[in-house]
Amino acid sequence: MESQNILIKNAKILNPLGNGKTEEKNADVLIVEDKISEINKEIEESNAEKIIDASDKILMPGLVNTHTHISMSLLRGIADDLELDSWLNDYIWPMEAHLNREYCYIGALLGASEMIKSGTTCFSDMYFYMDGVAQAVEEIGMRAVLSYGMIDFGIKEKRENEFKENISLIKNHNNTADGRITTMFGPHSSYTASVELLERVRKEADRYNVGIHIHMNETMKEINDSKEAHENKRPFELLDSIGFLNSDVVAAHCVWLDEKEINLIKNNDVKVSHNPCSNMKLASGVAPIGELLKENICVSLGTDGASSNNNLDVFDEMKFAALLQKVHTLNPKLANADEVINMASYNGAKALNIDAGAIEVGKKADLILLDTKHPNMTPQSNTLSSNLVYSANGSNVDTTICNGKILMEGRKLLTVDEEHILSEAKRAIIEMKELKEAESE
Ligand SMILES: CSC[C@H]1O[C@@H](n2cnc3c(O)ncnc32)[C@H](O)[C@@H]1O
Numbered sequence: 097m098e099s100q101n102i103l104i105k106n107a108k109i110l111n112p113l114g115n116g117k118t119e120e121k122n123a124d125v126l127i128v129e130d131k132i133s134e135i136n137k138e139i140e141e142s143n144a145e146k147i148i149d150a151s152d153k154i155l156m157p158g159l160v161n162t163h164t165h166i167s168m169s170l171l172r173g174i175a176d177d178l179e180l181d182s183w184l185n186d187y188i189w190p191m192e193a194h195l196n197r198e199y200c201y202i203g204a205l206l207g208a209s210e211m212i213k214s215g216t217t218c219f220s221d222m223y224f225y226m227d228g229v230a231q232a233v234e235e236i237g238m239r240a241v242l243s244y245g246m247i248d249f250g251i252k253e254k255r256e257n258e259f260k261e262n263i264s265l266i267k268n269h270n271n272t273a274d275g276r277i278t279t280m281f282g283p284h285s286s287y288t289a290s291v292e293l294l295e296r297v298r299k300e301a302d303r304y305n306v307g308i309h310i311h312m313n314e315t316m317k318e319i320n321d322s323k324e325a326h327e328n329k330r331p332f333e334l335l336d337s338i339g340f341l342n343s344d345v346v347a348a349h350c351v352w353l354d355e356k357e358i359n360l361i362k363n364n365d366v367k368v369s370h371n372p373c374s375n376m377k378l379a380s381g382v383a384p385i386g387e388l389l390k391e392n393i394c395v396s397l398g399t400d401g402a403s404s405n406n407n408l409d410v411f412d413e414m415k416f417a418a419l420l421q422k423v424h425t426l427n428p429k430l431a432n433a434d435e436v437i438n439m440a441s442y443n444g445a446k447a448l449n450i451d452a453g454a455i456e457v458g459k460k461a462d463l464i465l466l467d468t469k470h471p472n473m474t475p476q477s478n479t480l481s482s483n484l485v486y487s488a489n490g491s492n493v494d495t496t497i498c499n500g501k502i503l504m505e506g507r508k509l510l511t512v513d514e515e516h517i518l519s520e521a522k523r524a525i526i527e528m529k530e531l532k533e534a535e536s537e
């Protein structure tokens with residue numbers, strides 16, 4: 097993709113400050129190569145090859161989705177209204193047995209298209225055939241942190257294979273695609289990965305200087321099973337006992353936490369990815385976000401896969417994050433719009449160790465423009481945060497820019513053929529269903 101200087105004129109800017117607050121200003125923003133190079137009242141037009149008139153638009157950082165299984169977009173709607181255990185064991189894993197590199201590549205293009213169209217510029221993914229996912233990310237132009245989902249169920253040969261897969265992902269793709277792709281280790285959870293696997297993940301993550309992406313404390317069953325299997329230790333206590341916890345760990349879900357585990361998260365600076373839609377849909381529970389924020393723990397937002405959500409729209413996730421805490425605690429002040437905007441941008445970037453998530457000179461130019469000329473964005477609320485969290489949805493996003501390149505403008509995807517992706521995705525899921533049918537005959 098060609099690099100061009102982009103000048104965004106007359107934008108209403110919403111900038112997360114990282115302390116749970118936001119600032120609003122009217123200014124022009126100049127993008128040079130992959131970075132924001134100037135923010136000023138009036139920037140000279142001759143500085144730019146491309147000018148975007150943002151008079152009726154809100155400019156904010158691209159959203160960061162810190163927990164996805166992007167290729168699961170193919171499995172959207174195949175199993176609804178189930179709790180996690182049955183959903184995974186009876187429906188998802190039997191279907192995933194028929195995945196291959198090509199399907200994961202197509203699923204990733206489908207998921208990435210949906211994300212770009214709803215304002216997400218970066219996601220953290222844990223799945224299979226990650227080489228195919230990396231190819232999709234490279235082509236479509238998003239930023240992503242990729243991990244291979246490691247499951248050994250205590251089987252040594254399986255464990256060796258999981259390390260081979262994740263280490264080859266790191267060797268082939270860490271810091272590639274102009275720095276847009278980085279990698280992590282992805283042990284699925286402490287109920288599917290053995291202690292031996294988790295201990296080695298810590299060592300290898302230190303050796304390769306990459307982070308760790310893991311599901312944690314998602315259901316009450318998980319806590320009970322952990323206590324039974326590991327001398328009364330809850331999942332975070334187990335990970336603490338093997339020296340696993342550190343500031344490079346992104347823990348998805350964190351629904352069922354006791355006080356001791358919240359202290360472990362805080363003291364080890366573990367990053368929490370909150371997934372309210374998935375937690376509600378799988379009836380997993382309500383994460384104690386108020387307690388985490390009180391302890392200044394870095395909470396970001398994730399959609400989880402499109403099969404437990406059932407979309408990848410982080411605007412939905414913001415709204416549900418705010419509403420769920422209010423109805424659960426009967427406190428309308430909890431998870432306010434500013435806090436939620438910070439979770440979806442600044443905190444997500446911090447969790448994934450990427451230099452984006454805010455509109456500041458020197459940051460990566462990962463930015464989105466929302467069109468305010470829509471009935472649901474009119475009249476404008478008292479604050480831009482209120483508009484964006486409570487009124488907006490992903491289809492209000494007009495323009496998506498990642499690493500200084502325009503990926504969508506006027507709602508048209510520029511780097512890929514959307515029609516082709518949709519038809520390929522339909523073909524892939526039909527083929528997978530046929531393979532599954534043939535197997536059960
Ligand atoms: C080993 S790759 C990732 C693995 O995780 C499965 N998955 C998707 N959503 C969830 C969830 O909410 N909890 C646990 N596991 C989940 C996905 O289907 C893959 O098998």
Ligand SMILES: [Zn+2]
Pocket residue numbers: 163164165311348400401
């Ligand atoms: Zn998940």
